[in-house]
Amino acid sequence: MDAIEPLGGTTAGTDVIEETEVVTKRPWNVVVWNDPVTPMAVVVVIFKRIFGYSNNKATQLMLTVHHEGRAIVWSGQRDRAQAYCVKLQVAGLQSTIEQDD
C-alpha cells in the first residue's frame, strides 16, 4: 500500500508555497452633486423616495450637497450603488458613483 502525502505537506526536495489572496472590498459611494437650479425641497423628496430616508436625514444630506457641492448619499456594493445612481439620474439629479478611498 502506498503512503499518502498529507495535503499541503512537502514532497521530497520540493517546497509547497501557499498563497493567500487578500481581497479588500472597498465600498462604492453614490455621490450627488450640487447645481444652482434644483429646489431644495425637491432634493429632499427624491432622497426620501429613493432611499426611504427620514425627513431629517434627507434634509441633512441635501444641506451637505448645497454647502459642500456634493454629498455621499449611499455606500455599499457596486451594483446597488449603480442602481441607486440611475434612479437619482432618472429623477433629474446629477449623480455619479465612485469607489471609496
Add this chain to the structure above:
Amino acid sequence: MVGRHRMFVRRRDGRVEVRLNDLGRAVAREAFGRVVAAERDPDHEWHVTLSAPIDPSSDQDDPLATLTRQNETSTNAELAVMTLNEQFLNDAEAWAWLSTLQVALRATAVANGLLSDEKLAACDPELMNFIRTLQSFLFELAECL
C-alpha cells in the same frame, strides 16, 4: 385675507389635484415633450444631460444601467405627457411629473451653461422665466409627495 393660489394640492384620497391654467399646462407640455424628444435624439441639446456618466472613472458605463436609465426616463416622460390634461394624478403619475420636470429643469440649465449662481442670475429674462416657472411647479409638487 387672500390665500396663495396653489398649483398642486394633495387631496384626502391621496391624489394630487392639478390646478394649472392653460398657460401652466402649456409650459408643462413643452417641458415633457422636450424630454421625450431628447431621450430619442442624440443630437438634441438636452441629450447630454440625459446620458451623463454614471461612473466617470470608467471609459464606458454598464450598457444595462444606461438602458435602464433610458427606459425609466422615457417611461416617466411619456406618462407625464399622457396625463398632461388630467385634473387628478395618482402617486405614480405625480412622481412622473416631478421627475420629468426636474430632468427638464436641469437639462435647461446644463444646455445653457447655467452651472453657477452668477451665470443663472445673468441669464436671458425669457429663459429665467421658464426656469422660475419649472421651479415653482417642482416646489409645489414636492410639497404634495
